[in-house]
Each structure stands twice: as C-alpha cells, then as structure tokens.
Amino acid sequence: MRCAVLGDPIEHSLSPVLHRAGYEALGLAWTYQTRRVKSGDLAWFLSTLDESWRGLSLTMPLKREAMAIVADVSHRARLVGAVNTLVRTTYGWAGDNTDLPGAVAAVRERYDGPIRSAAILGAGATAASTGLAAVELGAGAVTLLARDAARAEETRAVIAAHPAAPTVAVAPLDARPEVDLLVSTIPVAAQTDDLVAAWREAPALFDVVYDPWPTPLTSAATGAVISGLDLLVNQAVPQFELFTSQPAPLEAMRAAGEAALGARG
Structure with missing residues (x-):
C-alpha cells in the first residue's frame, strides 16, 4: 500500500520520517512519499492515483482546497474548515482533520x-x-x-x-x-x-x-x-491509524522525528 504527504513546498516535511518509522515498527511493507502538489492541482492529482494508494496527508496550500473537492468530510474537518487527511474508501476519498x-x-x-x-x-x-x-x-x-x-x-x-x-x-x-x-x-x-x-x-x-x-x-x-514536533507526532498518530487500521507506535514515531531533527542540526 502507498501513502504520501502533499503540499507546496513539501521537501521539508517530517511526515515521511514519522510514518515510515511506524511502518517499520509494525512490520508493514508500506511506502510513504513526498509529492509536490500546487494549489489548484489536488483534484487532478487524485485522479491519477490507482488502487494501491491508501492515504494522503495534506499540508499547505491544500487543506482548505480539499474541502471543496471531497464529498465525504468528517465533522471535525467541517468544524476546522480544513482537511489534512484523505483516506481511500470503497466509494472514493474521505476527508478528515487530525490537526485538532x-x-x-x-x-x-x-x-x-x-x-x-x-x-x-x-x-x-x-x-x-x-x-x-x-x-x-x-x-x-x-x-x-x-x-x-x-x-x-x-x-x-x-x-x-x-x-x-x-x-x-x-x-x-x-x-x-x-x-x-x-x-x-x-x-x-x-x-x-x-x-x-x-x-x-x-x-x-x-x-x-x-x-x-x-x-x-x-x-x-x-x-x-x-513544540511543533509534539503537534506533528500527535496528529500523525490518528492519521496513521486511519490509513492502516492499526494502533500507531507513538514512541517509535516520536524517536524517529527527534533523530531527524537532530540530524538537521
């Protein structure tokens, strides 16, 4: 199964580090990538994905754009007015918000x-x-x-x-x-x-x-x-669980994030 974080810019994102650490800890043969998707291109990008794609994390400038193109949006995403998580279902993409x-x-x-x-x-x-x-x-x-x-x-x-x-x-x-x-x-x-x-x-x-x-x-x-890392890890946990339907290994994900930030100096 494939997942990714989308946004523009996107190269700085720690999301791949966190999610990949979670996959490794649970022995899941999943992949998680970064994909640069500019404002206005989200609907087109979604149309290019095959059934191997399970979940997408959204960052700026796509969080509010997703609200207009995803029919199934959770209550908390509607409350925030932004979607940061897309999960493939049998009837299309469902939107949620794990930032809250x-x-x-x-x-x-x-x-x-x-x-x-x-x-x-x-x-x-x-x-x-x-x-x-x-x-x-x-x-x-x-x-x-x-x-x-x-x-x-x-x-x-x-x-x-x-x-x-x-x-x-x-x-x-x-x-x-x-x-x-x-x-x-x-x-x-x-x-x-x-x-x-x-x-x-x-x-x-x-x-x-x-x-x-x-x-x-x-x-x-x-x-x-x-810290922002506290936020990133704690929003990644429910996101990981929405993607995989398995409990997220929070401490393994946090440790990977801390190590990656340390490597950046």
Missing part, C-alpha cells in the same frame, strides 16, 4: 493546568485548528493577535462556531491579554525581542514550529513548552 485532536493531545502531554483562556499569534489555518483545540481544552475566551484584523475574520468565525460558543476576539499583534495558553503560529523571523519579552512568563507556550528549534519564544519561556 493532535493539538489537544500535544498540549495535554506537556501541561496539565487549567486552560480558561488562550491567545494565538497569527490567524491562518493553523491558528484555526489550534484555537479550536484550546476551546476543546476548556478555553472560553480566545484572542487572535494579528497584523490584519480583516484577514483574521475567517479564522475568528471558525473558532467562534465551536459548539461551546467561546468568545473570540481579534487584537493587534502587540496586545497582551492575560491567558493560560499562548499559541504561536508565526515564523521565527516574526518573533521579535519585544514579543519574546512580553510572553516569556506565559503559563504554557505552544509553538507550532519544529524547525528551526528552539525558537526565540520557546528559548525564553519559563512555563510549559509544547
């Missing part, structure tokens, strides 16, 4: 304190899934910290639509609400000295970046730290 449960699991691995409120640096698709995860973890108030309030509106609406009916606000990037959890979805280059100093004492910091690591924010943090 993966983010919840990643936070709870590292932090067991209460999460009543959260702030998110950035307002893209990752901010939507991690914001929803914060709500699942108990946050009744979420603040999106973004440079452009208008561009943050779609993400604000996605989080606000959660059945728990959280209060979701948009504020400038330099706002400093008091929260239990800070999520950073911004690149390292945007993590300025002022930003780092302002958030160093956050009770819990979840930085979705995994390369380079550590980031300026996580290097200065005094509270619990959740």
